[in-house]
Amino acid sequence: MNHDSNICPxxxxxxxxHRAVAPSSQGQVQCPGTELPxxxxxxxxLSPQVxxxxxAAAGFSVGEFAALVFAGAMEFSEGLYAVKVRAEAMQAASExxxxxxxxxxGQPLSKFASACLDAQEHCRSLGIExxxxxxxSYLFPHCRVISGHLEALQFLRQNAPKYHFRRTKMLxxxxxxxxxxxxxxxxxxxxxxxxxxxxxxxxxxHANVDGKRYMHPQHIQKLLGRxxxxxxxxxxxMHALYERRRxxxxxxxxxxxxxxxxxxxxxxCNLQAWxxxxxxxxxxxxxxxxxxxxxx
Numbered sequence: 001m002n003h004d005s006n007i008c009p010x011x012x013x014x015x016x017x018h019r020a021v022a023p024s025s026q027g028q029v030q031c032p033g034t035e036l037p038x039x040x041x042x043x044x045x046l047s048p049q050v051x052x053x054x055x056a057a058a059g060f061s062v063g064e065f066a067a068l069v070f071a072g073a074m075e076f077s078e079g080l081y082a083v084k085v086r087a088e089a090m091q092a093a094s095e096x097x098x099x100x101x102x103x104x105x106g107q108p109l110s111k112f113a114s115a116c117l118d119a120q121e122h123c124r125s126l127g128i129e130x131x132x133x134x135x136x137s138y139l140f141p142h143c144r145v146i147s148g149h150l151e152a153l154q155f156l157r158q159n160a161p162k163y164h165f166r167r168t169k170m171l172x173x174x175x176x177x178x179x180x181x182x183x184x185x186x187x188x189x190x191x192x193x194x195x196x197x198x199x200x201x202x203x204x205x206h207a208n209v210d211g212k213r214y215m216h217p218q219h220i221q222k223l224l225g226r227x228x229x230x231x232x233x234x235x236x237x238m239h240a241l242y243e244r245r246r247x248x249x250x251x252x253x254x255x256x257x258x259x260x261x262x263x264x265x266x267x268x269c270n271l272q273a274w275x276x277x278x279x280x281x282x283x284x285x286x287x288x289x290x291x292x293x294x295x296x
Contacts, residue, residue: 043254043280050254056213058206058237060262061137061178062086064227071201073220078196082224085192089185090228094175096184099132101171102153106142107164115163119152126151136178138235140268145232147176182228189228193221211236238269253277 043050059067062083069079106112116133123131133148133156146156157168175181198217205214207223211233214220242250250273255263260279267274 050252054203056204056206056241057201058211058241059208060234061208061227061232064205064208064224067205068201068214068220071203071205073199073201073205073214073217074196082189082192082196086185086189086228089188090175090177090182093182093184094177097132097176097181098150099148099176099179099181100150100153101136101145101147101173101175101177102156103169103171104144104146104156104160104165105167106144107166108142109164110142110166111163112144112146115156115159115165116146116148116152118159119148119155122155123149123151132176132179132181134179135231136176137232140235140238140265143268145171147179148181149176178227178229178231180229185228186225190221190225193224206237206240208232208234208237211240234265235269238266238273242270242273250276255279 054070057067057071059065065074065079065083068074069076074082104110104112112135116135119133120131123133128149128151131149131152133146133152135144136147137145139145146153153170156163156165157170160168198220200216201214201220205220206212207214208227209223209230214223244250250270253263253266253273253276255277258281263274263277263279266277
């Protein structure tokens with residue numbers, strides 16, 4: 001990726017941070033999964049070279065589907081179908097166990113691992129069998145999302161000072177996503193993906209599971225299923241996308257869609273890369289005429 005590169009991220013509707021990013025020879029872009037066409041048409045209208053020269057992408061949680069659609073690995077309609085099946089299966093899994101997600105802002109002394117173990121032990125003392133409490137998202141240095149049984153998350157909130165947590169906040173979601181609590185959702189998504197004609201991405205797409213690039217369609221199918229029960233390694237993905245030799249210029253970065261959460265995360269992960277960041281709001285994309293309207 002050279003100094004003219006682009007990175008394009010995409011988000012999901014609940015704005016939990018389910019987004020995607022893609023680097024190209026013109027910069028980086030972020031856009032919401034369900035608003036991908038509007039957002040990208042608007043960006044194409046503003047700066048065609050940003051889309052044309054994009055060379056890589058990565059998505060946060062369900063935003064990974066938007067990144068794969070953007071990269072040509074699946075059709076937009078296929079992506080919507082897979083996301084629908086995924087959402088319904090995750091909701092069913094959520095209803096089976098009262099669970100949730102807790103955003104935790106820590107510091108160098110924070111003890112995330114021991115906190116989760118203690119929370120699990122607390123759940124066992126309450127009679128909960130096989131309790132779940134684990135990191136489900138790595139956002140930026142010392143900031144994590146922890147998912148699991150509600151009793152475990154409540155324990156963490158009550159004992160935040162003990163583990164050197166600066167701030168905790170429950171997220172407005174219905175379940176403990178990206179943990180083994182979502183195991184029942186894996187098979188329905190796997191079957192849906194088998195019905196999709198996955199293709200080799202036209203640009204590099206980085207996976208949530210390990211931050212590395214998808215190698216081929218079978219790799220996409222495998223990791224999208226594993227993603228449901230694995231933490232989103234967004235911080236690691238940011239490092240992979242922006243890694244470069246000392247003194248090399250960073251690509252431009254665009255966030256396309258509602259909010260600027262990915263830009264904030266990028267700033268915390270890599271200040272120098274964030275200095276080449278810009279944002280295109282999805283509302284503006286809907287209100288402004290697209291290519292077809294402009295020709296009428």
